[in-house]
Amino acid sequence: MDEFSNDIWVFIEQHGGKPADVSFELLSKGRKLADTMKCALKSVVIGDDVKSLAIETFRYGADESYVIDHHDLHHYATLPYSRILNELVDEHKPRVFLFGATIVGRDLAPRVASHTRSGLTADCTDLQISNVTYLGTEFKDLLLQIRPAFGGNIVATIIAPDTQTQMATVREGVMEMHPLPLPHAVKLVEIPYIPAEFDQLITIIEQHRQESKVNLKGAPIIVAGGYGMQTKEKFKLIQDLAHTLGGEVAGSRAAVDAGFILHERQVGQTGVTVRPKLYFAIGISGAIQHRAGMQEAKKIIAINTDPEAPIFDIAHYSIVGDAADVIPKFIDAYKSKLK
Numbered sequence: 001m002d003e004f005s006n007d008i009w010v011f012i013e014q015h016g017g018k019p020a021d022v023s024f025e026l027l028s029k030g031r032k033l034a035d036t037m038k039c040a041l042k043s044v045v046i047g048d049d050v051k052s053l054a055i056e057t058f059r060y061g062a063d064e065s066y067v068i069d070h071h072d073l074h075h076y077a078t079l080p081y082s083r084i085l086n087e088l089v090d091e092h093k094p095r096v097f098l099f100g101a102t103i104v105g106r107d108l109a110p111r112v113a114s115h116t117r118s119g120l121t122a123d124c125t126d127l128q129i130s131n132v133t134y135l136g137t138e139f140k141d142l143l144l145q146i147r148p149a150f151g152g153n154i155v156a157t158i159i160a161p162d163t164q165t166q167m168a169t170v171r172e173g174v175m176e177m178h179p180l181p182l183p184h185a186v187k188l189v190e191i192p193y194i195p196a197e198f199d200q201l202i203t204i205i206e207q208h209r210q211e212s213k214v215n216l217k218g219a220p221i222i223v224a225g226g227y228g229m230q231t232k233e234k235f236k237l238i239q240d241l242a243h244t245l246g247g248e249v250a251g252s253r254a255a256v257d258a259g260f261i262l263h264e265r266q267v268g269q270t271g272v273t274v275r276p277k278l279y280f281a282i283g284i285s286g287a288i289q290h291r292a293g294m295q296e297a298k299k300i301i302a303i304n305t306d307p308e309a310p311i312f313d314i315a316h317y318s319i320v321g322d323a324a325d326v327i328p329k330f331i332d333a334y335k336s337k338l339k
Contacts, residue, residue, distance in 0.1 A: 228283025286311025
């Protein structure tokens with residue numbers, strides 16, 4: 001593989017010139033991986049009037065940026081975007097290519113993986129670089145793609161030793177975003193857009209986007225409830241506590257499936273990843289899928305009737321008891337302190 005590059009690439013998703021947070025989060029993680037591999041970190045930016053965005057990627061660790069800028073690329077379209085990336089990968093053969101696990105990323109990454117016959121691990125919760133001995137052969141600088149598997153019963157480490165380009169998608173919020181105090185010098189590689197015959201087979205006539213009004217990622221206090229709250233009526237206690245503390249309401253997947261709370265407020269492997277200053281986990285058993293989305297909270301208070309609940313393994317403060325009894329006492333205690 002010496003004739004191939006050893007670079008790490010990150011696809012920068014943008015809509016109307018506004019970048020997706022997950023792209024900069026991946027750049028921050030990619031910077032650490034590139035330092036481990038002693039290789040270059042490169043951003044790939046496709047769109048219309050996106051040079052300023054490409055320059056911004058250097059704040060988050062990029063050494064170089066491939067820019068494909070053309071008015072025909074204003075809106076994301078599967079055919080031209082995937083063709084452009086496939087041609088770039090064929091020419092430069094990066095060692096690692098990372099995408100956000102967004103609607104766009106989940107559409108685009110598999111097409112690149114199929115084209116290159118690379119492995120692709122979805123929804124990773126961690127990425128590491130390591131030398132691995134597999135079937136008696138040592139592989140250098142393999143991407144360890146880490147994620148829960150088998151219904152969250154185990155944490156799997158997945159490798160792709162037989163392919164030049166290793167690929168993974170990561171959900172928003174899983175990696176932390178860290179601007180560099182001293183960004184590298186800007187080095188843009190502008191690549192001309194040469195339309196192909198099939199690029200415009202599908203055209204966008206009209207597009208509507210609505211930003212979510214829920215911002216769990218930015219909330220300093222989150223009160224999350226699980227299936228252990230038993231009913232939608234009892235789940236209102238979660239809302240009462242959140243309102244009292246000035247926090248956001250969240251829930252586990254089981255709570256969402258039970259209809260206690262909307263999916264946009266789900267925390268966990270298939271929901272949102274959060275890092276609040278204070279996280280209440282109430283009536284949540286603490287399965288690995290949920291812990292993956294909140295275990296880096298600064299302080300975790302867990303309330304559960306089961307003293308053996310896994311959530312207590314990561315909680316800073318553990319309360320064994322019925323939420324219907326404990327929550328009103330929390331609210332009364334907090335209000336009395338304000339008097």
